[in-house]
Amino acid sequence: MRIIAGKWRSRIIDAPPGRNTRPTTDRVREAWMSALQPELPGSTVLDLFAGSGALGLEALSRGATAVTFVESGGPALRVLRGNIAKLGAENTSVVKSDALKYVRELEPFAFDLAVADPPYGQDFASTLIRLFLERPYAHMLSVEHGAAEIIPEADGARTRRYGDTAITTIPAP
Secondary structure (H helix, E strand, O other): OOOOOOOOOEEEEOOOOOOOOOOOOOOHHHHHHHHHHHHEEEEHEEEEEOOOOHHHHHHOOOOOOOEEEOOOOHHHOOOHHHHHHHHHHOOEEEOOOOOOHEEEEOOOEEEEEEEEOOOOOOHHHHHHHHHHOOOOOEEEEEEEOOOOOOOOOOOOOEEEEEEEEEEEEEEEO
């Protein structure tokens, strides 16, 4: 995997071993982060189901000021911390927690932008969206999910499809 754009453009980062983590492809991540580019400079970002940290690190590379990574898996946490160190990323925090539990405890609008790449087929994307609509934990949520997954409707939501992957971005209600 590599960082697509910004100050760390083309730098290689590691992915967690095994099949428990499904990294977002470079093509999808490039389209996703390009769509979010206007929101990134100067923003505080929450990276949920962080895995390798590719989304949050890409956001930092493109001008975000701080990123909080939330991940619960031990192997993914080791890779995430290694990727942060490899890039010399500053203004980061790593939280070992279940992402759904973490967002339930956040104050409203704790972050400018929340990005999430949860496992497909386990209703995590829908749950994150429902929690966001009930009590926005960021000014905007952008979540990857299976294109066939049924997710809650939300005013202002935009969904872009990339094969069997979809990215839905929702402004806070």
